[in-house]
Amino acid sequence: MRTNLSSQITLTRVSKRYYQPDDVFDLSRVTRYEKITTEIFENEKNGSIIIAEEIAELIKEKQSKGENCVLGFTNGKSTVGIYTELVRLHVEEKLSFKNVVVFNLFEYYPLNNTTQGCFLQLKEMLFDHVDILPENIFSPDGMLDKSEIMESCRDYEQKIASFGGIDLQILGIGRSGNIGFNEPGSQSNSTTRLILLDNISRKDAAELFGNVEAVPISAITMGVGTILKAKRIILAAWGEHKSTVVKNAIEGQISESIPASYLQLHSNAKMVIDLHAASELTRISRPWSVTSCDWDDKLIRRAIVWLCMKIKKPILKLTNKDYNENGLSELLALYGSAYNVNIKIFNDLQHTITGWPGGKPNADDTNRPERAKPYPKKILIFSPHPDDDVISMGGTFKRLIDQHHDVHVAYQTSGNIAVADDEVIRFLSFLKGFKDMYDTENIALESKYHELKKFILEDKNEGDPDTREILELKALIRRGEAKAACRYIGLPSKNVHFLNLPFYETGTVMKAPISQIDLDIVKNLLNDLKPHQIYVAGDLADPHGTHKVCLDLVLAAIDDLKNEDWMKECRIWMYRGAWKEWEIDHIEMAVPISPEELRNKRNAILRHQSQMESAPYLGNDERLFWQRSEDRNKATAELYSQLGLASYEAIEAFVQYMPV
Numbered sequence: 001m002r003t004n005l006s007s008q009i010t011l012t013r014v015s016k017r018y019y020q021p022d023d024v025f026d027l028s029r030v031t032r033y034e035k036i037t038t039e040i041f042e043n044e045k046n047g048s049i050i051i052a053e054e055i056a057e058l059i060k061e062k063q064s065k066g067e068n069c070v071l072g073f074t075n076g077k078s079t080v081g082i083y084t085e086l087v088r089l090h091v092e093e094k095l096s097f098k099n100v101v102v103f104n105l106f107e108y109y110p111l112n113n114t115t116q117g118c119f120l121q122l123k124e125m126l127f128d129h130v131d132i133l134p135e136n137i138f139s140p141d142g143m144l145d146k147s148e149i150m151e152s153c154r155d156y157e158q159k160i161a162s163f164g165g166i167d168l169q170i171l172g173i174g175r176s177g178n179i180g181f182n183e184p185g186s187q188s189n190s191t192t193r194l195i196l197l198d199n200i201s202r203k204d205a206a207e208l209f210g211n212v213e214a215v216p217i218s219a220i221t222m223g224v225g226t227i228l229k230a231k232r233i234i235l236a237a238w239g240e241h242k243s244t245v246v247k248n249a250i251e252g253q254i255s256e257s258i259p260a261s262y263l264q265l266h267s268n269a270k271m272v273i274d275l276h277a278a279s280e281l282t283r284i285s286r287p288w289s290v291t292s293c294d295w296d297d298k299l300i301r302r303a304i305v306w307l308c309m310k311i312k313k314p315i316l317k318l319t320n321k322d323y324n325e326n327g328l329s330e331l332l333a334l335y336g337s338a339y340n341v342n343i344k345i346f347n348d349l350q351h352t353i354t355g356w357p358g359g360k361p362n363a364d365d366t367n368r369p370e371r372a373k374p375y376p377k378k379i380l381i382f383s384p385h386p387d388d389d390v391i392s393m394g395g396t397f398k399r400l401i402d403q404h405h406d407v408h409v410a411y412q413t414s415g416n417i418a419v420a421d422d423e424v425i426r427f428l429s430f431l432k433g434f435k436d437m438y439d440t441e442n443i444a445l446e447s448k449y450h451e452l453k454k455f456i457l458e459d460k461n462e463g464d465p466d467t468r469e470i471l472e473l474k475a476l477i478r479r480g481e482a483k484a485a486c487r488y489i490g491l492p493s494k495n496v497h498f499l500n501l502p503f504y505e506t507g508t509v510m511k512a513p514i515s516q517i518d519l520d521i522v523k524n525l526l527n528d529l530k531p532h533q534i535y536v537a538g539d540l541a542d543p544h545g546t547h548k549v550c551l552d553l554v555l556a557a558i559d560d561l562k563n564e565d566w567m568k569e570c571r572i573w574m575y576r577g578a579w580k581e582w583e584i585d586h587i588e589m590a591v592p593i594s595p596e597e598l599r600n601k602r603n604a605i606l607r608h609q610s611q612m613e614s615a616p617y618l619g620n621d622e623r624l625f626w627q628r629s630e631d632r633n634k635a636t637a638e639l640y641s642q643l644g645l646a647s648y649e650a651i652e653a654f655v656q657y658m659p660v
Helices: 007-011 024-030 044-064 077-093 118-125 146-162 199-204 224-228 240-251 259-265 297-311 320-325 329-335 338-350 388-402 421-438 443-459 468-489 516-529 546-561 595-606 625-642
Strands: 037-041 069-073 100-104 106-109 168-171 193-196 218-221 232-237 269-274 378-383 406-411 496-498 533-537 571-575 589-593 650-657
Touching (some): 044 168, 044 269, 077 232, 100 146, 106 118, 146 193, 224 259, 240 269, 259 269, 297 320, 320 338, 329 338, 378 388, 388 406, 388 468, 388 571, 388 595, 388 625, 421 468, 443 468, 468 496, 516 546, 533 546, 589 595, 589 625
Parallel strands (some): 069 168, 168 232, 232 269, 378 406, 406 496
Antiparallel strands (some): 106 218
């Protein structure tokens, strides 16, 4: 099972010499805007292995000298792969940790005996699996009395100094640019201290504590000054949702608003990131600004769109002078004139627009994104949660139904953890009223009503996981909403499939690893339907990671089935919208949405009532999902209009996935 194929999506559009140049000269040229040494890897796994190998080499070097190796460790998603590889090195290659001293970067405060903090997570991921001496592990204490915190912080600084300082500090980066819990406003000389957490940091910690409400309001963290005293620093960042803050830290000015930018002050600090996290760096997003380019159609389109936006001209009005003055003279050399480039890109973008996402029957499809035949097509839409389909491609979804294709939708997860307890109480109250109207003698139902209501209102403490019964009720609510949305846009219930993939059913934000059982569920559905078109969520900016897992599962299933005859005739389209939209240089199918269709899409999204204002996982975007979706669809249409193409109310965008 190839379970990380989503990382290959980026590789189809990035030349390796931009992120891993062949020699020092090329490296210095493409990194001219980068103020922190940055190593880019194709995926998180490769980068994590490299970091783990550097840690292992340092440990062995110190062992050969009979010295302690003092490491600063942190928890979080960015370090999971690093610690997994370190455990492997210990088990399989006998790497010893007996000379290792570890200082934990931060700990939440206040904690109690039943609360999982950072130290316990580090223990479960690493310490319990290697031969590190317990007396060599140090961490801020999340259960101290308030009166003891300041003295404890001073003692922590002194303890670090007593070991000669930290030899290598491992860091992650938060979405607000924080390192540790040094959030915006932290000073470069700050030391270990208690700090109040902002809303973004608390939302990011929801996975560890089960929900946002259970996350402590503060944390004890090493300061920026403490971190900068380390002899070496490696910051790891993976994923598209980190791309903006990574760019600001690496290429921006040193600023207290982006605490990670303070690493520019360190003589031996570097960032290790994957291509998704690197996507906004100049050498990846605008390589023509730093080097000669390997021009392909997508890169040319990106450059022209960038030029149009920079000088505020539509494509067909660009001149030779515009190209020459903005570093794009290579394109003039390739195509002879601005006119030739302009026409090519204008036509390329024009050909992405179609009102027939399933293909227009009896039409010349030479310049259309989808085939005319077969018609009608059997179409399968994969939706990670029970609302991503209408949020991200609701207009296209309805268009496919209206154009008489045999459309099916598969909801990959139950989405049960994203239902607030109040929603369950509301449905239980309805059930009680229904029973009182039609079955007053139903003692079992009456008893169950009181039992569940008592658990939610009286027995359940903040941060407690739901019982399996409550989770099933929450899943039932999500299923009912999904069916209501499908009915609204005209999809019959027999074409709605709830996969309830097991990896998701942990009852907490932390999910289980994907398994062969998950994969088989997806493969069985594909084999049963044998669709001509597959739509799958390619929204890797989802901060909770479920979209990526769901995408990887579908791509793994496609990989296993790609030699089947029916699969050879199937096209796979990736949609976005819940968290981010496709950049215009990647769009291969653009489906215009009229004002009426946009209103219908909004109404379908609103059928998911539990995901409106009370949804627990709206993320750091304050807009509701229907608002985000409309804004992104309108912005895509506006961009097409600014480039000189037709003006539409909104556009839903898609990129084709080619099995690798």
